[in-house]
Amino acid sequence: MSSRDTILNALRRNAPPLSPAPRMPEGITYPDPEKQFAAAFTSVGGEFVRVPDYATLNVELDKLPYYTNAHRIVSLVEGVGTPNVALDSIQDPHALEGVDLAIIPGEFGVAENGAVWIPGSALGSQRAVYVISEHLVLVVAADRLVSNMHQAYERVKIERPGFGLFISGPSKTADIEQALVIGAHGPRSCTLYMVGP
């Protein structure tokens, strides 16, 4: 008998009596989700910038040192930033090493924890761009905020086959004596522009 069958038979044989699936609890909702999102995002080391439109976003971007100091820039958001790395022309993700800044669109944000959902299709041909880049810029529409993760997963569309992730701030670690260090293996910074009137 294959390992698969051995395992499945053992699990069936030893199964406890059927226990019903519960109803999902109601998640907390915030009167001002944007305020909560901004607070959560900032508390995890991210930088939150509110802009009324894309024109202002570009103006603000030109003031961001991570952007102005960047040599190699990827932008996956139409009309935002002046990229000089064409992601679609890259065949090998290893070639992304040395990308200083990546501008990536977030589909929606989650107020309770400052997380942003990014479907794989938004990452272009080389999905590693979100983690290999030295700095990250996220762009999220202001009217795309949910309060909690239950609402988030109602919205998430899993691309199959594919990839998708929540990002909440820059990469970090506290593995050395619990001292928080921002910038572990992924981006050293994460600046989020929330766009809308």
Place this chain on the structure above:
Amino acid sequence: MTDHAAKAAAFVADEPRTHWHDQALWFVRLKRDRQAASIPEWEALRTAAASIKAHTLSRLADYLEEFERNAQANGIKVHWARDGAEHNEIVYRILSERGATRLVKSKSMLTEECHLNPYLEARGIEVTDSDLGERIVQLRHEPPSHIVLPAIHLKKEDIGDLFHEKLGTEAGASDPKYLTEAARRHLRERFMAAEVGLTGVNFAIAETGGVVVCTNEGNADMGTGLPPVHIACMGVEKIIPRLEDLGVFTRLLARSATGQPVTTYTSHFHGPVRGGEMHVVIVDNGRSAILGNEVFRRSLSCIRCGACMNTCPVFRRSGGYSYGYTVPGPIGSILAPLREPEKYGTLPFASSLCGSCSDVCPVKIDLHHELYEFRQELVRKKVVPWSKRFGMAVLGFILARPWLYRLAGKLARWIVPRLPRSLTYARYNAWGRQRELPAMPRESFRDLIRKESA
């Protein structure tokens, strides 16, 4: 046999260091409390998580089959391993079939349990643990001492010395930022050179056929975004039914583990990278047997958050190594003796049964009750030494007979105050090493009551 008490005593002998270790983990517990307090429905979430897990465990085979179907439809190859040895063989086969010799790994307690690293290294595979804490202990040739905070037992100076020796950092440098930067550069090289990336699985979703990996460092993402081959290893119990169940677990996991609202990266893998391959290895390794055990099956609900370790007053003061098992602390004290009762028979006794672990467990495993029950298992199996069992039999005999109990009490109260201290506080008196015995009153409560009614 792993002697927790002896190892703990050795740990505690360095009192300042023990207090430092205790404080570091207590601080994580406090952060957890603050996050939990910010969610009014926290207790309802725990109840929901416990129910989802209980439901899933009652239909585990069905959900695994559903997962397999959906994963395969996503282009993921699904493998099944009866035990650790088979798991290791499967992983090695995937590597060797491609002639790959450089593997980068993100955290997987399962692979620790199966002893994957030494297996692969013996066959010429370079294995790089990419989580910073795990890399640190890997360089020290040590196991992790905590499942979430692998290097919690080390001070920054220890890490500074290690990095000076292994990575060429400045001698005496111990600033965490400086050391983390050095690790970033070093591990970046490994990520770039890796041919295969291996991750654990925080949650496998039956409904969609994908796996979810949660990290702060982005190491799982680097390890799966660069090499074209991704191997995800999971125990059978990591399956959850539906995407919406993640709503409950992603709200509980990071808050319980490190006191953050969520990990930086919550990555949902539903297929290989373009032109690449993705494999999932589903492992039993004793879990189906635990499922059949009515008393201890709930321990399979564990989502490996480590909250029980952070809150355990004994873990904080004895360190992960005192348990001698991949997973230490309260949950480890059930999982380890389930696997090898003779080897880990002291672990269920490495607890005052305070119950704090049960109150923080996000999936409401009744840890301290299971520890209490396990003690009975160990007595039934005669793993508990005869001297202890005999002593309790004698005590039970005395206490069951009022006249004998009263006589014994009276004798003790009469003799002890009359003995010289050198005898009362001799080495055999473990109580008396650091404590005074209680004062022995002349009359018992019963004596006093009798006098009163006379």
Place this chain on the structure above:
Amino acid sequence: MPKVGLFVPCYIDQLYPQVGIATLRVLRQLGLDVDYPEEQTCCGQPMANSGCAEDARPLAERFLNVFGRYDYVVAPSGSCVSMVRNHYAQWLKGKPGFDRLRVNTFELCEYLVEIAHVASVDGDFPRRVGLLMSCHGLRELRLARSSERMDAPFNKVRQLLAQLRGIELVEVTRPDECCGFGGTFAVNEEAVSCMMGRDRIADFESAKAEVIAGYDMSCLMHLDGLIRRARKPLKVLHVAEILQGAKLA
């Protein structure tokens, strides 16, 4: 008038009889019909906690025989009461009288609050008091909300003591961390047990407590052992000893 059976744990009977006397006084002061059945010995916890379930069985059976006839059973001990309510089913399930015994066995403070409905504690205790929220009473009997849980806060012990005139219930950094007694744990894991106890004591000392008060004398015995070895001026008292001087209504 309900008949109350007083259960005096073995170590209180033998080593801290004054706590038993104080408990009796408190219950009598409320006008209760309290009986002390002499044939009682021990709840069986030392054997049960050691995994020696069969050695505890006769004690559970004896307990049912001795106390089964009472409307309520009250004991000045959280851990012993937890043994009866949470662990006796293993041996006594289905036996006549067990279900009634199980739901009517109470630790002293919870009896005073939930059953006797004590609304006022009229007395003086002008001391700085640290509360030792012993684990079984806290997390098994839910005498208070434990710090791990996010339910609405409550504390039945504090509720009673706070009413005493002059009392100052001090705030410590870890209000419900285990003191390290844990029964045979105190001896089997002596090193960790004593460090836990000393840490608890240090916490109370930092809060300038003069008295450490608790509802489990076994925990207090462990702390007292450490206190007296270190010759510290702290005093340990069972809550019954503090309440016995007051008028409860």
